[in-house]
Amino acid sequence: MRVVAKFGGTSLGSGDRINRAADSVAAAVEDGHELAVVVSAMGSTTDDLLDEITFEADEEDRSEIVSMGERISVRMLKAALTARGIDARFLEPGSEGWPIITDEFGEVDVAETRKRALEVADSLDDAVPVITGFLAEGTDGSVTTLGRGGSDTTAVMLGKYMQADEVVIVTDVEGVMTGDPRVVEGARNVGEISVDELRNLSFRGAEVVAPSALSYKDGTLGVRVVHYQHGDLLTGGTSIEGEFESLxxxxxxxxxxxxxxxxxxxxxxxxxxxxxxxxxxxxxxxxxxxxxxxxxxxxxxxxxxxxxxxxxxxxxxxxxxxxxxxxxxxxxxxxxxxxxxxxxxxxxxxxxxxxxxxxxxxxxxxxxxxxxxxxxxxxxxxxxxxxxxxxx
Incomplete structure (x- = not known):
């Protein structure tokens, strides 16, 4: 099975959590599955970097600065995988084989990105690619970003263009819950939810999967949300079903x-x-x-x-x-x-x-x-x- 696994900032928030993420990726690879990994910046790194930009900075400089969180994450997780005997490589804007390209308007160049994503997919037998989420590369080689929730967007987009069987979003919630467990008693995991339902929840504040990511989900691509403590990328959590079409x-x-x-x-x-x-x-x-x-x-x-x-x-x-x-x-x-x-x-x-x-x-x-x-x-x-x- 071909899987794109996305690890959010909380799931990479410490060395122990990076070890846990590496263990789950290594286990899936050793079971014979093809894995590509998308990572967010560790913890609150991106927000911390943005808070420190207290000076006038143009968009290109801001993008370069905030990209450092994801650049650190890919190196950390790649190193952890290598320590487990897994062939891995990291990909960031500017790397050979980097897949996500934006046009002069900052929008994703679908044709070029799909072509490059398929090239990444063809190389999955050689090494596990660990890919910076949230980031893209402009036609001039500059770093661009995909906006809020961009790492989710990266994962589902690549899952679609790499013809993956499933995208697994690893985060700090037990999938989609019947209510906020911090507020209501007896909240439990919803084993399955439609993309329509989740989009409505997401646009109204439920921080599970970014709405921009769900626009890339089609009927053949599985998307699942699991807790980082679960440890198994291939089971559990909440499965997001169906696809959303403009109508x-x-x-x-x-x-x-x-x-x-x-x-x-x-x-x-x-x-x-x-x-x-x-x-x-x-x-x-x-x-x-x-x-x-x-x-x-x-x-x-x-x-x-x-x-x-x-x-x-x-x-x-x-x-x-x-x-x-x-x-x-x-x-x-x-x-x-x-x-x-x-x-x-x-x-x-x-x-x-x-x-x-x-x-x-x-x-x-x-x-x-x-x-x-x-x-x-x-x-x-x-x-x-x-x-x-x-x-x-």
Whole structure:
């Protein structure tokens, strides 16, 4: 099996942990597997280096300085592998055979990087490559970086381009947990999670795998997260399943928009719960919810609008904080789903401005970590879908 193993900064934070990492790599190699290793800077080295740049430094100099953390890590782990009788070599920007190249805009040159990654893959029988994560090389030979979470990106990108069977992210968490074990009791490991679920968690603060890395995962590439104390690169942890594709789709059936107004209801606990529970107990499915300081809006199937209006009206009568309910229908919803949406500055303008140019009124926009839902009049649905599909 061909595996790319990525060791995070915590898993390399001391000599003992480097020994543990080397033991796990050596065991996999001795079992006959092909290994490439990606490493982060030891511990908090990168942040420490950045903190010390208290002077004016251009981007090229900054990249050279912060690259030193990863450059130390590859040498340390390579030496530990050599001490175990494993043929190993380190790769960093400027090395012969370095794989990750960026273009003049700082973006990964996919064609060149894929070609070089395959060359690294072809050499796995000769020696284990220990590769600096986070770093890339510009067309002029300068050091560039892949941004926050860049070591994860390096690993999954190389896993894809090297045609690996699996990428193993070795970190300081027991895979993906049901909750933060520092906050909730009884948190346990999730053995399997979809890439969609993990991306949503990652964009909302779960520090497991960088969202930028998950954009490189396809359906044939396994990705798994294990704790550095586990010791076995080939078992355990959380398996990340599936792949994420940009998608523009439209709900086929019309929606009704039910808006409940009240006085500062966002600041009053239990109001949303009572409204949502009333709909749920009546088996009314809610497609989407939006809220403001003085209103809560439910989008439901238009066929259920009259029944849902009566249900919510009873809640309005029973709660002094609520004043009225109104219904707008029929509406359509066009959803744009794509894992990199939050990383694209100006993306909302790119989506909405062409609709404004076409004189299409957007009734509402609801965003999540990886999607944008556009609510428009039912008669504008086909034109909205066509314009949005053209963008993506």
């Amino acid at each position: 523009v789709d439209m709900r086929e059936r019309p929606l009704a928009c039910l808006t409940v107004a009240g006085r500062a209801i966002r600041n009053q606990s239990g109001v949303f719960q009572s409204l949502a529970s009333a709909l749920g107990e009546a088996d009314v499915n809610v497609d989407a919810v939006a809220s403001g300081l003085d209103s809560i809006t439910f989008y439901i199937d238009e066929d259920e609008a009259e029944r849902a209006e009566n249900i919510l009206h009873r809640e309005v009568i029973a709660n002094d904080a609520l004043s009225s309910i109104t219904v707008d229908a029929p509406l359509a919803v066009v959803r744009v789903t794509g894992g990199e949406l939050p990383n694209q500055p100006g993306i909302m303008g790119d989506i909405v401005n062409p609709l404004a140019d076409a004189r299409i009124n957007v009734h509402d926009i609801i965003t999540s970590a990886t999607s944008v839902a556009l609510f428009v009049g039912w008669d504008d649905r086909e034109e909205t879908l066509e314009i949005t599909q053209d963008l993506f």
